[in-house]
Amino acid sequence: MSSTPAFKRLPRAVREQQMLDAAVRVFSRHGYHGASMDEVAERAGISKPMVYAYLGTKEELFVACLHREGTRMMEAIAGAAAPDLPADERLWRGLRAFFGFVGAHRDGWAVLYRQARAERAFADELAGMRTRIVEVVAGMLDHALRAEGREVAETDLEVVAYALVGATESLADWLADHPEADPEKTATRMMNVAWLGAAQLLRGARWR
Amino acid sequence: MSSTPAFKRLPRAVREQQMLDAAVRVFSRHGYHGASMDEVAERAGISKPMVYAYLGTKEELFVACLHREGTRMMEAIAGAAAPDLPADERLWRGLRAFFGFVGAHRDGWAVLYRQARAERAFADELAGMRTRIVEVVAGMLDHALRAEGREVAETDLEVVAYALVGATESLADWLADHPEADPEKTATRMMNVAWLGAAQLLRGARWR
Amino acid sequence: MSSTPAFKRLPRAVREQQMLDAAVRVFSRHGYHGASMDEVAERAGISKPMVYAYLGTKEELFVACLHREGTRMMEAIAGAAAPDLPADERLWRGLRAFFGFVGAHRDGWAVLYRQARAERAFADELAGMRTRIVEVVAGMLDHALRAEGREVAETDLEVVAYALVGATESLADWLADHPEADPEKTATRMMNVAWLGAAQLLRGARWR
Amino acid sequence: MSSTPAFKRLPRAVREQQMLDAAVRVFSRHGYHGASMDEVAERAGISKPMVYAYLGTKEELFVACLHREGTRMMEAIAGAAAPDLPADERLWRGLRAFFGFVGAHRDGWAVLYRQARAERAFADELAGMRTRIVEVVAGMLDHALRAEGREVAETDLEVVAYALVGATESLADWLADHPEADPEKTATRMMNVAWLGAAQLLRGARWR
DNA sequence: GATGAATGAGTTTTCATTCAT
DNA sequence: TATGAATGAAAACTCATTCAT
Numbered sequence: 001m002s003s004t005p006a007f008k009r010l011p012r013a014v015r016e017q018q019m020l021d022a023a024v025r026v027f028s029r030h031g032y033h034g035a036s037m038d039e040v041a042e043r044a045g046i047s048k049p050m051v052y053a054y055l056g057t058k059e060e061l062f063v064a065c066l067h068r069e070g071t072r073m074m075e076a077i078a079g080a081a082a083p084d085l086p087a088d089e090r091l092w093r094g095l096r097a098f099f100g101f102v103g104a105h106r107d108g109w110a111v112l113y114r115q116a117r118a119e120r121a122f123a124d125e126l127a128g129m130r131t132r133i134v135e136v137v138a139g140m141l142d143h144a145l146r147a148e149g150r151e152v153a154e155t156d157l158e159v160v161a162y163a164l165v166g167a168t169e170s171l172a173d174w175l176a177d178h179p180e181a182d183p184e185k186t187a188t189r190m191m192n193v194a195w196l197g198a199a200q201l202l203r204g205a206r207w208r
Numbered sequence: 209m210s211s212t213p214a215f216k217r218l219p220r221a222v223r224e225q226q227m228l229d230a231a232v233r234v235f236s237r238h239g240y241h242g243a244s245m246d247e248v249a250e251r252a253g254i255s256k257p258m259v260y261a262y263l264g265t266k267e268e269l270f271v272a273c274l275h276r277e278g279t280r281m282m283e284a285i286a287g288a289a290a291p292d293l294p295a296d297e298r299l300w301r302g303l304r305a306f307f308g309f310v311g312a313h314r315d316g317w318a319v320l321y322r323q324a325r326a327e328r329a330f331a332d333e334l335a336g337m338r339t340r341i342v343e344v345v346a347g348m349l350d351h352a353l354r355a356e357g358r359e360v361a362e363t364d365l366e367v368v369a370y371a372l373v374g375a376t377e378s379l380a381d382w383l384a385d386h387p388e389a390d391p392e393k394t395a396t397r398m399m400n401v402a403w404l405g406a407a408q409l410l411r412g413a414r415w416r
Numbered sequence: 417m418s419s420t421p422a423f424k425r426l427p428r429a430v431r432e433q434q435m436l437d438a439a440v441r442v443f444s445r446h447g448y449h450g451a452s453m454d455e456v457a458e459r460a461g462i463s464k465p466m467v468y469a470y471l472g473t474k475e476e477l478f479v480a481c482l483h484r485e486g487t488r489m490m491e492a493i494a495g496a497a498a499p500d501l502p503a504d505e506r507l508w509r510g511l512r513a514f515f516g517f518v519g520a521h522r523d524g525w526a527v528l529y530r531q532a533r534a535e536r537a538f539a540d541e542l543a544g545m546r547t548r549i550v551e552v553v554a555g556m557l558d559h560a561l562r563a564e565g566r567e568v569a570e571t572d573l574e575v576v577a578y579a580l581v582g583a584t585e586s587l588a589d590w591l592a593d594h595p596e597a598d599p600e601k602t603a604t605r606m607m608n609v610a611w612l613g614a615a616q617l618l619r620g621a622r623w624r
Numbered sequence: 625m626s627s628t629p630a631f632k633r634l635p636r637a638v639r640e641q642q643m644l645d646a647a648v649r650v651f652s653r654h655g656y657h658g659a660s661m662d663e664v665a666e667r668a669g670i671s672k673p674m675v676y677a678y679l680g681t682k683e684e685l686f687v688a689c690l691h692r693e694g695t696r697m698m699e700a701i702a703g704a705a706a707p708d709l710p711a712d713e714r715l716w717r718g719l720r721a722f723f724g725f726v727g728a729h730r731d732g733w734a735v736l737y738r739q740a741r742a743e744r745a746f747a748d749e750l751a752g753m754r755t756r757i758v759e760v761v762a763g764m765l766d767h768a769l770r771a772e773g774r775e776v777a778e779t780d781l782e783v784v785a786y787a788l789v790g791a792t793e794s795l796a797d798w799l800a801d802h803p804e805a806d807p808e809k810t811a812t813r814m815m816n817v818a819w820l821g822a823a824q825l826l827r828g829a830r831w832r
Numbered sequence: 833g834a835t836g837a838a839t840g841a842g843t844t845t846t847c848a849t850t851c852a853t
Numbered sequence: 854t855a856t857g858a859a860t861g862a863a864a865a866c867t868c869a870t871t872c873a874t
Binding site for chain 2: 031032033114115117118119120123159160162163164165166167168169170171173174177186189190192193194
């Protein structure tokens with residue numbers, strides 16, 4: 001009697017990942033408010049008190065999801081955009097990685113993100129993430145500038161970065177809503193807008 | 209006995225506006241889910257059943273808010289960007305009007321919009337609004353192109369428009385979160401990014 | 417100016433009938449509880465306060481419906497079963513009239529009746545109606561008996577009458593649920609059950 | 625510290641029965657619509673969410689009551705009417721058991737039944753129960769017939785059975801309304817009406 | 833006589849969260 | 854560690870009923 005049933009008494013870390021998997025799924029499907037802890041627990045194949053014991057309240061659980069997915073995304077981007085490339089090449093690779101990630105996790109990241117934006121409670125977490133992204137983008141731009149011997153006010157850099165991030169988010173959203181769309185192509189379009197600007201485009205210019 | 213109590217037995221149209229005012233406020237403060245019909249009614253100085261009688265369920269009420277505020281915004285923009293101006297001037301005026309509106313209704317539009325994006329139920333309403341905006345922007349661009357004797361694939365136009373709208377929304381969001389920021393300045397920055405593109409900016413170019 | 421709009425200011429009695437028509441319809445469709453005064457008023461083409469002014473509360477309104485329809489039914493039966501006919505002929509005609517009525521008002525009588533039976537509030541009204549029916553039936557039987565020179569305890573008469581009425585109601589219910597069924601045939605069947613049983617009893621037969 | 629508090633943390637099965645007991649009582653007292661889930665929970669000595677968790681919505685709860693009580697009644701009848709007895713004896717025992725049951729549960733079965741009849745939502749459940757009863761009764765009659773070497777059209781059997789059931793229900797109702805009445809006596813009376821009528825029919829007699 | 837405006841009071845239902853075992 | 858049992862608190866929605874005009 002009592003050979004251990006292969007799926008019980010897992011180490012804490014593993015259990016937590018299972019729960020997060022379940023939670024991401026449920027939150028994505030029904031949104032933050034529509035999701036119920038019951039369903040999360042059920043999908044994780046575990047009892048509710050366990051979820052509370054491991055990952056805390058619903059709010060904390062959501063933050064944990066956001067954090068894990070966000071980190072994964074950042075890593076994907078960072079891994080793609082090597083710092084020693086020229087600015088436009090880095091931007092392009094970053095964008096491609098980003099849209100690739102969003103495309104591959106259509107039901108994950110974009111939805112969580114949208115949810116987070118709607119709830120005051122997550123403002124801080126989001127602000128942190130966005131700051132990190134903006135920093136990265138602004139860093140790219142700054143790097144490029146310095147390479148050309150120029151200098152630009154920090155605020156301006158930040159605003160450009162913000163706008164780029166915003167435009168990108170928008171297209172990512174659009175991508176999440178259009179299952180048939182191609183991430184690669186979306187990245188290209190974004191690159192064109194971002195890099196050249198509307199005026200250039202109107203004149204027939206194309207990046208690459 | 210005598211002078212009008214001023215706030216009882218009002219005609220339907222008036223009450224509806226009062227309710228919408230209250231609803232916009234409450235939804236903005238607590239978000240769609242955090243808002244309770246009780247509070248909406250209370251803030252409107254009326255009983256709950258009236259809200260249901262006039263504006264329907266919570267969902268419908270929210271849509272009504274979205275609709276009213278969205279329409280107001282569109283009108284503000286349309287009123288500013290006269291169709292006979294050159295493309296960049298129109299874009300500029302439109303942006304200025306937009307950021308002006310958002311700045312003036314800091315607790316209104318941007319928050320409702322964020323809320324709407326988080327809930328599947330409002331996807332349709334949103335899609336409609338966005339389509340109208342994108343059409344307007346794409347129209348501007350198209351107009352400018354034809355003036356120069358060029359033609360551009362419709363899809364490309366749409367994507368450019370989408371990205372612009374996204375970037376703008378992002379800055380609007382940022383504006384809503386930064387009470388001290390200046391709408392006019394934000395509009396200018398956005399214009400620079402949009403019109404010139406990052407590459408131009410990096411080279412020191414500035415619109416105007 | 418001011419030729420009277422043909423459908424306003426009707427005499428009270430007419431208005432009341434219109435309301436009752438509407439009410440019977442609504443109660444039949446949705447049941448007593450499912451029905452709303454709003455719908456009654458709307459269907460009667462009149463405002464709610466009028467309904468209250470003319471026919472009182474929802475409960476009173478329902479009683480009024482019950483009363484009118486019940487009276488109509490009783491009259492239909494009484495009109496059919498002339499007192500100078502032999503007992504079986506009278507019973508037969510009565511049954512035929514009853515099932516005919518129920519069949520013709522499939523959505524009226526039977527449904528109201530079922531509703532009334534479920535609500536304590538209508539017990540009195542119902543008891544009154546049933547008493548009248550039972551009296552009629554018992555009267556028929558008694559008449560037949562005396563014609564044969566017999567006499568039977570009143571209680572027994574009442575019970576037989578009760579059982580007959582119950583069986584009849586049951587078949588009426590069944591008829592209301594089966595739109596394709598033929599009232600005439602149902603009456604015949606009921607007659608067979610009722611008459612052969614009753615006849616034996618009347619002749620003094622007893623089981624055991 | 626020590627002896628069992630006896631009424632806390634009970635196993636599900638037990639709690640469910642307690643809830644059903646409470647529900648039957650409350651539904652019987654106030655009717656389906658008059659009953660509130662609050663009262664059911666209170667009377668069961670438990671909080672409302674438990675009721676929902678175990679027995680579902682109000683409608684489902686009512687169906688559960690109906691089902692349990694109906695099954696008990698059927699069992700009482702089936703247990704009384706052994707299949708190897710002569711037809712009249714079986715009918716008699718069945719009737720006696722039925723009236724006995726109704727008499728013993730004056731506030732249970734008959735009231736639930738009346739309620740169920742008033743609500744469209746329960747039509748299916750009721751139809752099922754009635755079908756089972758009618759089948760049993762028709763089976764009895766059929767058995768008796770075959771014993772006498774006769775055969776009767778199925779439809780006729782069904783109608784006779786229906787009428788019997790209806791008459792019986794009616795007397796049961798009457799019994800539920802007359803607390804002083806004697807179930808045994810009521811059964812006897814019903815038997816007289818039913819048997820003398822049915823016996824004639826079984827012998828091939830027809831009115832007209 | 834007639835009605836649009838208004839509401840008090842109540843209902844069902846859901847959920848995050850926690851004991852007791 | 855793990856869970857079935859349990860709940861407090863609230864929220865959306867409905868309806869019979871009545872003023873004030």
